[in-house]
Amino acid sequence: MKKIGLFYSFQTTRTAESAEKIAKEFGEDNIDKVDVMTMKFSDFENYEYMIFGTPTWFDGELPAYWDELLPAMESLTWKGRKIALFGLADQRLYPANFGDAVGIMAEFLEQFQAEIFGYTSIEGYQFMKSAANRDDKFSGLILDEDNQSELSDERIKNWVVQLKSEWSL
Numbered sequence: 001m002k003k004i005g006l007f008y009s010f011q012t013t014r015t016a017e018s019a020e021k022i023a024k025e026f027g028e029d030n031i032d033k034v035d036v037m038t039m040k041f042s043d044f045e046n047y048e049y050m051i052f053g054t055p056t057w058f059d060g061e062l063p064a065y066w067d068e069l070l071p072a073m074e075s076l077t078w079k080g081r082k083i084a085l086f087g088l089a090d091q092r093l094y095p096a097n098f099g100d101a102v103g104i105m106a107e108f109l110e111q112f113q114a115e116i117f118g119y120t121s122i123e124g125y126q127f128m129k130s131a132a133n134r135d136d137k138f139s140g141l142i143l144d145e146d147n148q149s150e151l152s153d154e155r156i157k158n159w160v161v162q163l164k165s166e167w168s169l
């Protein structure tokens with residue numbers, strides 16, 4: 001299996017816990033976990049297959065550490081890179097910005113011809129609006145540990161099965 005780079009902040013709580021579960025599902029040997037707070041920028045160059053994890057913060061925004069990385073990320077070659085996104089979000093307190101960070105990240109990467117994999121159904125979530133919602137599919141996996149933690153393990157399992165198939169791993 002080709003190595004996957006799993007990028008997220010190790011200082012998060014739920015995003016980091018979810019990343020650990022995703023790594024376990026792929027098999028730890030198949031994944032490098034990369035801390036976006038301390039990584040070398042060149043770490044982005046090492047992988048064809050990449051997973052980015054981000055919570056949504058500040059009413060519909062990326063956390064500052066991702067936001068600050070994006071301008072430099074514009075200079076990388078994204079064409080041909082196979083990217084999947086997962087996001088932590090809260091549908092009860094933020095129904096008008098549910099998981100927006102995943103949508104923001106997908107749009108950013110697509111400008112540079114990255115291919116986004118791992119879309120998931122919006123069924124089973126209750127929200128009004130999400131930047132990650134495209135034709136009733138999220139542009140990644142959205143996990144709501146605040147309100148639906150009991151569903152997360154299965155959502156992660158299914159998503160990893162889906163990605164292995166979409167990526168032919």
Ligand SMILES: Cc1cc2nc3c(=O)[nH]c(=O)nc-3n(C[C@H](O)[C@H](O)[C@H](O)COP(=O)(O)O)c2cc1C
Nearest residue numbers: 012013014015055058059060088089090094098099
């Ligand atoms: C100040 C603040 C703002 C938030 N804004 C949003 C938001 O706009 N949309 C959303 O879906 N969730 C929002 N959330 C919920 C978090 O994304 C959610 O609790 C997530 O599980 C946090 O993950 P973490 O522990 O990895 O930081 C917000 C949480 C906080 C504390």
